[in-house]
């Protein structure tokens with residue numbers, strides 16, 4: 210689905226969906242502002258950044274808010290939107306299990322409102338996560354390497370954390386134990402962060418945007434599932450898919466894959 214395509218589940222013919230962007234001055238937010246501006250079936254009615262009043266969302270009549278802010282702000286932003294009946298498309302990282310549980314509770318009190326929490330909006334990255342989960346049970350070893358631009362404030366990336374969680378779940382469902390590892394000393398964390406027991410390694414390098422590799426190993430073979438976002442435009446078709454769909458999916462949706470016909 211491309212920016213500008215005229216298909217919306219939130220809006221009727223001649224009634225574009227009213228969209229707000231939070232974090233509008235940021236790297237992703239400014240790209241999202243352009244994407245919404247170029248979409249025929251969406252109207253950009255509000256752009257907010259740090260210290261702007263959330264009341265502007267209500268005054269603008271926004272129907273869908275896109276949150277691309279910072280992990281420390283996103284929960285309050287989304288809770289404000291839900292309480293005011295505004296659907297949310299959220300790309301910001303930091304949505305751990307506790308935050309998700311609190312949000313589900315709030316959404317149960319506002320049954321008409323939909324929230325999409327998308328660890329990654331890029332179609333390729335969503336597929337790479339799914340392929341990693343499918344492959345996980347066939348391999349003895351699994352590790353994730355994520356590589357990003359050095360301005361990123363959080364590690365590991367939300368995508369890598371989600372990928373590792375999906376791999377861990379698939380391994381557990383298949384009755385697999387931990388990946389083999391004889392490391393006895395690792396004072397500086399060279400073996401990476403552990404997400405649900407899966408090692409995740411984070412690289413920060415000038416020139417990069419967002420990249421990830423899942424490494425899966427058996428005796429005598431390795432499968433690598435690799436994805437690269439070279440430009441933030443790669444996230445925009447997913448952002449718009451979220452905007453177009455979220456109003457028809459009340460409650461919490463975790464992962465853009467649920468808005469894609471992956472199993473069709």
Ligand SMILES: NC(=O)C1=CN([C@@H]2O[C@H](COP(=O)(O)OP(=O)(O)OC[C@H]3O[C@@H](n4cnc5c(N)ncnc54)[C@H](O)[C@@H]3O)[C@@H](O)[C@H]2O)C=CC1
Nearest residue numbers: 232234235236237258259277278282300301302328329330
């Ligand atoms: N789901 C996905 O596909 C993607 C998610 N991300 C995530 O999106 C988030 C933003 O990433 P970037 O744009 O690279 O960061 P950034 O630092 O360039 O932009 C964040 C923006 O949010 C603003 N901001 C901070 N607090 C705010 C508040 N309370 N209300 C409104 N605006 C506020 C900042 O002033 C800044 O302009 C990060 O968590 C990142 O990991 C980034 C790329 C893709």
Ligand SMILES: O=C(O)C1=N[C@H](C(=O)O)C[C@H](O)C1
Nearest residue numbers: 302328361366367368369419
């Ligand atoms: O900060 C970024 O840039 C990105 N953040 C998201 C993440 O942490 O997974 C998505 C993508 O990797 C880019």
